[in-house]
Amino acid sequence: MANGDLKVSLLESGVEQYSFFISDEPQTRRFGARLAELLRPGDVVGLCGDLGAGKTYLAGAIAHGLGVPDEVAVTSPTFTLIKEYIGVVPIYHMDLYRLGDPSELYDLGLWEYYDGAGVCLVEWCDRFEDLWPGSALVLTLTLGRDTERTIRAEGKGRGADLVQALAKKWHSPLEK
Numbered sequence: 660m661a662n663g664d665l666k667v668s669l670l671e672s673g674v675e676q677y678s679f680f681i682s683d684e685p686q687t688r689r690f691g692a693r694l695a696e697l698l699r700p701g702d703v704v705g706l707c708g709d710l711g712a713g714k715t716y717l718a719g720a721i722a723h724g725l726g727v728p729d730e731v732a733v734t735s736p737t738f739t740l741i742k743e744y745i746g747v748v749p750i751y752h753m754d755l756y757r758l759g760d761p762s763e764l765y766d767l768g769l770w771e772y773y774d775g776a777g778v779c780l781v782e783w784c785d786r787f788e789d790l791w792p793g794s795a796l797v798l799t800l801t802l803g804r805d806t807e808r809t810i811r812a813e814g815k816g817r818g819a820d821l822v823q824a825l826a827k828k829w830h831s832p833l834e835k
């Protein structure tokens with residue numbers, strides 16, 4: 660019954676995963692806007708993947724989808740570690756790339772942001788996997804040819820619900 664066992668353990672793990680194929684920047688913006696429609700205060704979204712894959716670009720698309728005015732540029736928080744934007748909810752855009760030690764996460768008060776009344780967008784969330792909230796949505800971007808990207812969405816709990824809702828929205832004819 661090896662196959663049966665495997666099925667059960669996959670179900671128990673509760674991880675939902677879906678890959679989105681993106682052809683160009685406007686499609687990344689559409690993806691960010693669709694996700695923004697689903698997000699609510701307290702949600703944490705990780706942005707991982709290759710250098711220059713588009714993590715900051717996608718964070719901008721999500722932030723603009725959450726009501727940050729188009730004229731407000733969303734730029735990399737690599738040096739400031741965290742930037743705050745005001746949309747329909749507060750948006751905390753963070754970048755863990757330069758953090759060397761988990762203790763710096765405590766100094767930053769990261770958990771207060773995660774538990775707060777805003778949406779957290781966290782670049783390089785895979786740097787400190789053990790300290791990552793279990794119910795977060797993780798988006799991993801992979802470079803393709805030219806402007807093509809793959810976005811793998813993965814999550815448990817609230818993150819799994821978001822993966823499912825996003826996949827449904829993405830393929831809905833009304834959303835094109």
Ligand SMILES: Nc1ncnc2c1ncn2[C@@H]1O[C@H](COP(=O)(O)OP(=O)(O)OP(=O)(O)O)[C@@H](O)[C@H]1O
Binds near residue numbers: 685687715806807
């Ligand atoms: N489909 C696409 N989606 C997102 N960005 C794209 C796409 N096609 C081209 N780009 C370009 O790729 C670049 C991505 O840069 P960005 O700073 O967002 O990457 P990053 O993953 O945040 O990099 P870093 O690893 O330095 O944090 C931008 O110049 C953007 O215009």
Ligand SMILES: [Mg+2]
Binds near residue numbers: 714715716735782
């Ligand atoms: Mg970046």
